[in-house]
Structures are given as structure tokens and as C-alpha cells.
Amino acid sequence: MTTQTFVLPDVGEGLTEAEIVSWHVAPGDTVAVNDVLVEIETAKSLVELPSPFAGTVGDLLVGEGETVNVGAPIITIASDAAAAGPATVGQSEHGEPAEAAPASAEGDGAVLVGYGTGGEVKSRRRKPAVTSQERVEASVGVVAKPPIRKLARDLGVDLASVAPSGPAGEVTRDDVVRHASQASVFRNIETPEWGDVREETIPVAGAAASVPSATPVPEDAREETIAVKGVRKATSSAMVQSAYSAPHVTVWTDVDASRTMELVKRLKASPDFADVKISPLLIMARAVIWAARRTPMVNAAWVDAEGGAEIRVRRYVNLGIAAATPRGLLVPNIKDAQDLSMRELARALEKLTLTAREGRTTPADQQQGTITITNIGVFGMDAGTPIINPGEAGIVALGTIRQKPWVVDGEVRPRWVTTVAGSFDHRVVDGDGMSRFIADVASILEEPALLLD
Template structure:
């Protein structure tokens, strides 16, 4: 007899309360094995793949892609004893199994993902009786099981087939998938099908547009929601001060060219950001206040000084802004920092940054220069006291030894928490970073 278990959404990171279902890797009827990846979710920090702790046959997907689910809520039902001899767990009106041990097993979160107790709710199962009672009205068709391609309830028995990203795109562009015919194998609707449907017909006359018809509303969730909450909390908690410095970095760029031909840097992508990271770590030794944090969680407020630098690097990704950390960056050489930055950015770009990689930072660099921007006033990340913005490097006129010359020039801006860092300390740190970038040989004096 079948034995059903419901898989709850696990707590994949400290403090996680909800997550969005990005896409299923399985469908009803599939056999699954222990630790097989079955679903990809997006938390407030990153996209995460979840394995299942049991083997069995998938009987029902309880949540569709795009839905946001609270931690502990059941998202999947599995028959862990298909065709076996185990007695079925009685279910009445969608209640939990009567067997306490089965209920306890069903409510356990995934191993390693926290100890939150889960109250699982089972959808009612339709059971056939030996002698059905007569009915006076037509019996409705059974509700279809959710599928990775199912985008909404069927109309007239037809369900359009589209993968979760295509479904999301159709929602954003206001395209009804029921109006489309999929061009991919099996009639699956593609992104191109959706985009073609969204394009206005060239021969059609312009129709009056109602107010709001050319607007799109996108729910705030996932990384965007977490970023917004963190930035608001920081901006209205820490008194921000921002200072600016323009630096001639011609010597740094010349050193970069020489190092790129050095065997020690063979195969390493040496960027100006790597020099900025090294300068921050060196300058923090002389001004440790920038690597401290204000803590008022106890009865008395404290300033906590960190004797290590977990360097956060703000990275723009398709899912929004993330800030993964380079652990113990202050203990790394320039070549090690360059390698770490390359790994960090490629991982973030692919959307594979783990939630753990974004915890516990002590200082952050945001490289606005990659967008051609000169400078800005960055907001401090919660749990830190300072953030450095690195601007674009441009050829500009500069006075050298009383003569006008064309030099490589960049702008730096430092935002800091005035509760922890005074103007003198912030200015000294920014000046040190600028000096190290203007003349890397200064590093031997630190």
C-alpha cells in the first residue's frame, strides 16, 4: 500500500521565513532518490537547489513556479512505499496522518537546514467508494496535478505548456499563453513565441490606451525585497557621511601592465578592483574603525572591532544586487585577491552564490566604474560601518610637476557610519586608499 510523505520548504539560511519557487526538476509520476535535487527556490539571498531526503514516487506538486511559500509549508508529496506492504496513513478531510511517528517524520525539515518544527497540512485525497452515491448534478472533473509546464488552470481541457521563465516573461508582458501555439517540440511555448505575441501588429491602427495600460506591476520579492529592506534599515539607522577623493592612478595602471606579463600572474585576470581590494585591506590596518560595527542589541551599546577583513563585493546579477564576501581578504596577496574576485564574480553572474557566502561581511566595495560611472554615495550594508565606491578610470588633464599632462584618473567615495567613525578617521582611511592607488610603492610603508 502507498505511504505518503509531504516535503516541507526547508530553512536554507539563518532567519529565512519564505522563498519563491523558481522551478521544479521533477513532475508527478517521476521516481526520486535520496538527496536528488527536486526544486530550485529563490530566497532573500540567493537561488538554492533543494534535495529530497527520501526515495519514492512523486504524487503531487503542491506549489506552482512563481509562488512564494513560507518556510515549513509542504510543497511536494511523495509515495515512499509505492506498491509496498506498508499500511496507508489514514487521512480525513486533509488532516495529518493518524500515525504519530509518520506525522513526526513528515514534519521534519531537511537535514542541515535548521530545526524549525513544521506543521504539515495534507491536501485531501479523492478516494473511490465501492458504491458511489447518485448525484443530481454533473460531477466536476478531478483537479489536475501541478506540473513544471502547467501555467494555470485548464480551459476546455487544454493546458498551455511553458517553462517557468517563459511563464514569468508572459506574465510581465501581459501575454495570455492560451492564445499562443508553441513552436518548440511537443507544442512547448518558447520565449520567442511570447515576445512575438507581445509585439504590436504593424498594420493595426493605434487604439486609445487606458490609464495604466502601458504600466507593469512586478511583485517585490526575493533578492529585491531583501535588498530594499536592508537599505532602508541602514539608511534610517546609521548616520551616513560620504567623502570624495579624485586620484591619479597612472602608476597603478602601469604596474598592472607589468604584472600581467609576470609568470606569477599568468592566467589571472588582474583588474583595478583587485588593487582597490588590496588597498582597502592595507588601509584598514591603520584605521581599524572602518572595520568595526555598532552593536546596540544589548543593554549597553558597543563598538565591535573585527581583527579580520571579510570583504564584500557588490555584484549586479540577473536576480538583483548581491554582496558575496571574500573571507580573510586581509591575509591574501594581490594575486590571491585577483583570483578570488574572478571566482566570486563568475559565481554571482551565474546565480550560484550561496546564502552562506553573503553573510558576515566587515567592509564592502562597490565598483560603479564598470558601468562608466564616476562616483556615488553608496549606502552602508547592515552589520558594517563603511563602504567604498570605486569609479571609472578616465584619461583626464592633470598637473604633474607644474606641467599639464593627460593621466589616468579615478574617483573614490567613502560612506561611513558617523557613530563609529569620526571625520578624521574616515578622511585618513580614504586618503590612505588613494595614496596606495596613486603609488602602489607606498604599500611598503604600511
């Protein structure tokens, strides 16, 4: 019997550390090669790590919620030498290095690379392997994916009290968010004023408990400290880098998008688009692709090279879509979007959005973007001055589309109006280029038939 140690690998994105989100195994479990051992959260995505060994789980060396350096040991697996699967980094029970070989996940092509030579565990917050809440959830048979369980923990929601709406009886993200918002509304109704309240009634699963005013409120309960890590850490670093290295200039214009709304309505009614989600973002995406072809500099990038600065003009569009997720802002992109038909682009947008919301966006999905759209209209915003993604020269913001009075042929009529704004790297794009690009995007939203040219 040989005891082998699995260390945290670099999953192919220059990873230096990751947080252990949830273990999929427990000591004593039997695992085969490529069985999922653990789910980790990197700066860009949630990743499931497959086992490079076959055998019996020994010790879980890191608790959920802890942050681990690449190369740090996270789990031991005992196996017969003949049954052991391929290993990238392992140790025998005598502490001698085990034979090394590439570890891959058969069938999906995932390769674990750069396991490193060592590391240490940096504990941010320690939790037991199984919490009392999780025991309750297990006893009532709660079905939920790991990202949904993490979201529930972050929002303080007891999954056992959430009514599931998933097709297989599982709790979905919307179920958790809805439950959390309802609980928040209830508390606000029951608590008129902070200063005048002597008692506060808070709903508790299965019972109600009152907190008398005689119980002092801990001073530190007035503030909450949130560790900056994962997506938030990566986003903050990227935004600071972009804001202070690229001179931003923002331009915008109001647009009569009534014909875009008519086209969206027709596409929704078309049998050819019956199985895909259609929204104005689809027309906006086609407009940006079309306009980028006419003004290539907005799809370029400033590159600081050894021989001097260069401007790299891309003749393809990897279209980034800024997505708000429970983990923070992600910007996955659709590769070679210029080659997609309207239906293919609609399908790609739908897949991108669903994957981001479920926390399954891969690092590769977020790399090599050339220009980005941020749809702030879904939050009710009219316009904004977005920050450019590093490595790009432009980002376009689509505001909310709402009915407003608009002058048409000398008469004021109700029309569907939106605002299109764009921020650009002034080192790459001059004022005339920015203006032409935004004007082209606006012209497509005003008359989508131009896409037929």
C-alpha cells in the first residue's frame, strides 16, 4: 500500500493560489482516476480538480475556505502500486518522491500542469469539514450544486428552508437570491428604526427568536471586513492597471432603437430562433462587430515591446461580454465572433451568460478578448463611462432602452430610446475614430437592416 500526496496544481492560467471551495470526497472514500476530488476558486473561475490517483482517500490536508499556494499538499490517497493512476507530484508513505507522469482528465482534454515544488497553506478562515447547517441540509436531502451552496453560505441562507424550483428538484441560484431578498424585506418591515427599537424579531428556520435590548450589540457588528481575493482581487488589479496606464476618453450618443426592438420581437416569434434567447444585446453585438470592421483601431491593442511601443490591430473579434455574477465581474469572450451567423451568435451569448451565472466560466473563456460590451441597461442605467479591459482599446456600454418622447419628421412621438457610450484608449484611437465607431453602432441600432449590406 502506497500513500500518495496530491498538491494544488496550476490549472493553466499562471495560478499562484486558490481557495478550497468544497470537497467532493471524505476520508475513507474510494476514488478512481479522474474522479472529482475538490472544487477550487481561482482569481478567474471555479475549477473542479480530478484525481490523478486511484485508491482510498486518506487525509484532507486543507479545510474548505482556506487559501492554498500552488504546490501545497491538499489530500492524501492510499493505493496499491498496481492500481495507482498517473501522478504529477506525489510522495510515498516513506516520504520518497513517487514516480511522476503527466496527469490528464480523460475524455475532456483537461491537463493539470505546473504543480510546483512546494508551498504553504495561508489560512483565511477555518471551517469544519461539515458544518451543522450542512448536516441539516443533508438530513432533509437538499440538492444543490457547490456554487449554489457557496452562494447560500455567503448570503446567510439556510438551504434546508429554500423551496427548490430546479427540474430535478435542486435549489437554483434564483431560489437562493429570492429567499435572501424576501428575508431581507421581512426584516426591514419588522424593524422600523435603528434607534427606537428595543426588540427585534428575526425569522429562524422552524422557530422565532427575539433578541432583548438588554443584550449589547458587539461593536464590531457595525462593520464587516471582506477579504479581497478571487475575482474581486483580480478585477481590482486589472481596473487599476487599465485606469492608470491607458488614457481613457468616453463618448456617447442617444439612439432611437425602435426598429431594433421591432426586430427583436420578430426574431422571438420566428421558428428559427424558437430555442434561443433573443434580446437587444444580440443586435448590439452584431452592431459592434460590424462597426469594428469599419474602424479597426477600436479592436486594436497598445503593446509595450522591447524595441518600442506597438499597436497591434486584430482582424478578428473576440467579443467580450461583461457579466455580473455571484463571484463578481467576469468578462468572458466569444472567440471569432465575426464568423458567426445571427443564430450562432445568439446561441453563443446565451451559453456565455448561463455559464457565467453558474460560475463555470473557464480561464480560457476570459483570455484574448479584443473589445468588450457592458450591458448596464439591465440595471436600469442610462449611460456610463466604463473602464477598458487591459489588452484592449475599447469598451462599449449599452444603456437601458425605454420609451421617451422623440422628434420624428417634425412631430414628437414615443420611441424606444437608448444611450450608447464607449471608452477608448486615446493612445490607439483618435477622436474621429471613436466618433465614427459609436456613430456606426448607433446607426445599426436605428436601422438593423444595414447589417444586410
